[in-house]
Amino acid sequence: MSYFIEVDYSQYFKDGQSIGGDVFLLSRGEERDRIICTLSDGLGSGVKANVLANLTAHMAQKYAASSIDMVKSAEIIMNTLPVCRERKISYSTFTILRMENLKEDKVRTSIVEYDNPGFLLLRGGAYVHPEKQRQELKRPGAFKDENLFHTELELEAGDRIVFFTDGITQAGLGTKPLPLGWREGNVKEYILDLVENRPDISAYELASAVTAKARALDIYKAKDDITCASVYIRKPRRLIVSTGPPIDESRDERLVAAIRDFDGRKVIAGGTTAQIYSRIEGKKLQVSLSDFDGDLPPCAAMAGIDLVSEGMLTLNRIAEHLETRISLHELPHNSAGRFLKLLLESDRVRFLVGTKINDAHQDPSIPFEIGIRRSIIGRIIKALEENYLKETELEFI
């Protein structure tokens, strides 16, 4: 069993700054076998902090990908950073997360922290406190005790890791209700509440809820850069998209079985394909005008299928939207919008593409090009993989 690892973050810059002193970096191994992410907070704010944080995050990200000892890497990073003219120190904090063996049922994770608020691990609706190993850096000329914390973990499905910069824990500092800021205990309580109320909340939604709350506590004028990152390990949300009838009718049964037996959500894009399914499974097809906007053909409802839509026009529109990186918050209210929602809410999408050519689409009197099914699906797959980091499978039938 291989899990899907969702990693995302949300960020606000200090009020009045157009560049941030908190930097989050994420990289995935080419074979999807490793994820490394780094969150760094540079001293101060603005450009200077951004340079410090960027240098730190990029170096940390590279070191984490290599086999160099993390303590040694941290020392090199801190010795390399430029020294602040005012404070005579070079300083930036970081949290590095490295997740490996993504194809097995446990995700081996190692976390190295330096001076950021400690990461939180949520398992089964409660916090778990894994043992952290403290390692002293002992750099000559260091302006304070420098401690690295190293944690080795095995993550399971449902686990969440949340980590953030001090812009979160110190949000609201000096205000009457929170003279000492939001503080870690309150942040933990807030996150626990979020997850209790919405057990399936996505990594991005969780991170953005935390940053939005912190910014609100700063009375909507962030006093420091505010960044929260979140990791969510879960079973992949799977979707099958079946479009187009098989090349010959003898394969109809196979097509229907592939859709019926699929473990996940299901979309049929194409009238003929939907009718094949309806005929063989004995399910009624009912066209619904509730999402009809006059621009794209309406959707239909059929038991056991999450969405039945028209084929080529809708798919064309979907390819266009995905290529312009549409987000979940700006979906149109039509069949393409419903289709896109299902695509964007899935981690793995399997395309089952029929290769029969519809004679009616070949008529030159049709006013615009309907296109070739497999090239449109190719565009959709490319956009899903490159713009949304989704995993896809393609099968012709």
Next chain:
Amino acid sequence: MEKIIVEICTGTACFVMGSGKLLSIEESLPANIRDYVEVQPVLCCGLCRDWTNSKPPVVSVAGKMIAGADEEKIIKAVMAALEGGNLC
């Protein structure tokens, strides 16, 4: 009284040839017959598979297929169906 069912194909070929606009045909029907008509969108009549004998958009009025349908042809067919059934 049973209504005259007007089925409008919303398949790809029919839609690009204008069936989307026909979905609101109820509003264009003369007031005296509007109450006797029910418009139902359908996914695909399958007539596009017999391309040589049909022309999109395809509409069925009381079970009778109209190829290359437009408002005028539909209204005419509805009137004919109403008269045939002695409804008016």
